[in-house]
Amino acid sequence: DIQMTQSPSSLSASVGDRVTITCRASQIITTFLNWYQQRPGNAPKLLIYAASNLHSGAPSRFSGSGSGADFTLTISSLQPEDFATYYCQQSDSLPYTFGQGTKVEIK
Amino acid sequence: EVQLEESGGGLVQSGGSLRLSCAASGFTLSNYWMNWVRQAPGKGLVWVSRINRDGSSTNYADSVKGRFTISRDNTKNTMYLQMNSLRAEDTAVYYCAKDTFSWFDSWGQGTLVTVSS
Numbered sequence: 014d015i016q017m018t019q020s021p022s023s024l025s026a027s028v029g030d031r032v033t034i035t036c037r038a039s040q041i042i043t044t045f046l047n048w049y050q051q052r053p054g055n056a057p058k059l060l061i062y063a064a065s066n067l068h069s070g071a072p073s074r075f076s077g078s079g080s081g082a083d084f085t086l087t088i089s090s091l092q093p094e095d096f097a098t099y100y101c102q103q104s105d106s107l108p109y110t111f112g113q114g115t116k117v118e119i120k
Numbered sequence: 121e122v123q124l125e126e127s128g129g130g131l132v133q134s135g136g137s138l139r140l141s142c143a144a145s146g147f148t149l150s151n152y153w154m155n156w157v158r159q160a161p162g163k164g165l166v167w168v169s170r171i172n173r174d175g176s177s178t179n180y181a182d183s184v185k186g187r188f189t190i191s192r193d194n195t196k197n198t199m200y201l202q203m204n205s206l207r208a209e210d211t212a213v214y215y216c217a218k219d220t221f222s223w224f225d226s227w228g229q230g231t232l233v234t235v236s237s
Contacts, residue, residue, distance in 0.1 A: 047223040049165075056215055056230055057157075057165065062223040100165055104222035108181050109155075109167040 015039050015103050019112035025120040032088040034115045036101035041081050045105035048077055048086045051114075052097045060099075061086065091117070122146040122226045124216050129231030132206055136235070140201040142216030142228060150174070150194040153219035156201050158212035159230075166212075169201065170219065184210075208237045 016039035026032050036046065044064035049057040059068045061077035064084060074089040088095055096119055101112040128140040142154070156168040169190040170179045178190050189202040199216055213232050217224035 045222065049224070051165075056227040057224075058227070059223060059225045062221075062225070068225060102165070102167075102224075107170070107179050109170075109222070111165040111167070114164045 014108055015042065015106060015110050017101055017103055017110050017112040019101055019115050021115060022113065023116040023118060025118045026091050027120045028091055028093060030091045032091050032117060034086045034099055036084045036086070036112050038082045038084075038103055042103045042105035044080050045103055046077075046079065046084045047102045047104060049100045049102065050095075050097050051100065057100065122218065124218065124226055124228035126214060126216055126228040126231035129214065129233045131234045131236060134206060134208060134235055134237045136206050137202070137204045138206065138233060140203065140214055140231060140233070142199040144197045144199070144218075147218070149192070149197045149199070154192065154199045155217045155219050155224060156190065157215045157217055157224070159215070160209075160212040168214070171199065203233070206233075206235045208235050211235045
């Protein structure tokens with residue numbers, strides 16, 4: 014199975030901050046990498062698909078980059094509604110696997 | 121508007137069975153692969169199973185293989201997850217997710233399955 018490792022596991026940031034979350038795959042997955050946001054008590058929502066494509070309806074302050082095994086999710090200017098847990102997911106091969114999550118908290 | 125609604129969760133004893141349903145609306149279910157993903161309390165997301173458009177091909181996580189069965193009825197716009205021989209470690213919120221080229225672009229609100237030992 015492909016292991017997905019996110020860093021950091023949690024972070025504290027202020028509204029307006031630029032936030033970067035990284036995700037590393039245990040093997041090459043080209044650009045088969047997706048990012049999800051999960052607010053407490055809610056279902057996950059797709060933010061970024063195929064490493065760098067913004068999902069319809071996701072705010073433009075979210076962006077994704079990377080290829081191969083190393084990927085980044087960036088929030089250009091953190092907003093109050095962005096405090097949530099973020100997960101990366103590889104869709105290169107079954108079983109699909111998720112990172113352990115990065116919790117973004119208010120500083 | 122795309123909507124997915126899970127149902128069928130509840131409390132069951134270890135070794136018991138449950139069948140989850142995922143009702144789809146706002147899109148043509150038969151055009152999409154579908155998945156189940158679960159989340160144990162306070163934990164991360166774990167992929168469980170996938171089914172192709174007509175139900176002829178299925179895949180499972182090793183942890184549920186042989187115990188869970190995914191199926192679909194496109195005429196009823198519904199997907200199912202039959203869960204047998206349930207264990208305490210199957211306790212989780214179960215989400216159904218619409219699969220577009222292997223990313224999950226729509227999710228239901230989830231249904232909680234609690235397995236008591």
